[in-house]
Amino acid sequence: MSTRIAVVTGASSGIGAATARHLAEAGFEVVCAARRTDRVEALAAEIGGRxxxxxxxxxxxxxxxxxxxxxxxxxxxxxxxxxxGLAPVAESDPDDWRRMYDVNVLGVLNVTQALLPALVASGAGVIVNVGSTAGRLVYEGGAGYTAAKHGTKAVTQTLRLELFDQPVRVSEVAPGMVHTEEFSLVRFDGDQAKADAVYAGVPDPLVADDVADAITWIATRPPHVNIDELVIKPRAQAAQHKVHRV
Structure with missing residues (x-):
């Protein structure tokens, strides 16, 4: 049997890097794709990928x-x-919204269009889009991000309908609070105090490996099994606005 191939975008850190490692452990040759070349080159060398x-x-x-x-x-x-950003609608920077739509929605479109023929050609392709619980609920200050992640969800669900007769499965993993080294830091433009405050007092938030484990599980189901969506949150988070802190 030929080696199974997986592509992970945003593989330079966080959930992407963890997913690349988990898929490699499951026997895939992983193509690690990200903007930061030095990081993905180091990761690919570590896991025997590209x-x-x-x-x-x-x-x-x-x-x-x-x-x-x-x-x-x-x-x-x-x-x-x-x-x-986390500004209210009245004060939001449209450029921040544009950047979020570009990467969370148009990025999914670009990569999926380019790689769909190869997924079909495999005879049992799998697309896993990483969404968010922010694609299901809204919260104050999060309109730009929640709008973008609702877009990710809509693209996923539409692909599921459009590819129903093709040998390609389509899934979305929607994590809640995941404590990674960069997500909140990027959101708050490098303000470490604001980034730390997001997770302050939360006992055991999710970590990147938790989400990577879920993604790998979806990707390794039998070809006739489609996991349409998987919402994964830490026990401490009942909803976007209801989080247990100690």
Missing amino acids: AVACDVTDAAQVATLAEEVGPRLDVLVNNAGGAF
């Missing part, structure tokens, strides 16, 4: 990714994403 510098919002770089992958692909994890 590194590709790729900004998912750049059509030319996505085309290069598709060329590197080749004619057959078994798993695509659209993980690249991000949140920028």
